[in-house]
Amino acid sequence: MNGERDTHTISFASLGELSDILADSDEVRGITAEEAAELDDDAIVCWCNNVTAGEIRAVISDGTANSLESVQRCTRATGGCGKCLGTVRAVVSCALHAE
Numbered sequence: 001m002n003g004e005r006d007t008h009t010i011s012f013a014s015l016g017e018l019s020d021i022l023a024d025s026d027e028v029r030g031i032t033a034e035e036a037a038e039l040d041d042d043a044i045v046c047w048c049n050n051v052t053a054g055e056i057r058a059v060i061s062d063g064t065a066n067s068l069e070s071v072q073r074c075t076r077a078t079g080g081c082g083k084c085l086g087t088v089r090a091v092v093s094c095a096l097h098a099e
């Protein structure tokens with residue numbers, strides 16, 4: 001390869017498809033709303049970025065975030081392997097409905 005790096009480009013469409021695949025997988029299906037409501041504030045919900053249920057509830061209750069996407073930006077939850085997506089989604093949904 002005469003010193004050139006082999007690079008790959010992932011389009012936003014590919015990332016969207018990947019997100020859909022992950023969301024449908026058993027590993028990221030997550031927990032129920034009832035289970036999310038029962039999580040203690042110090043319960044870790046994203047292990048890659050060490051995000052707790054309480055941090056997610058806090059950014060929603062203080063108005064910093066008002067959607068899954070804004071929680072992801074604020075806390076970095078789901079920003080690693082993505083396996084916590086279902087659990088994070090449940091905690092966010094529960095917290096938004098508590099407002």
Ligand code: FES
Binds near residue numbers: 047081084
């Ligand atoms: S556990 Fe949340 S991104 Fe890996």
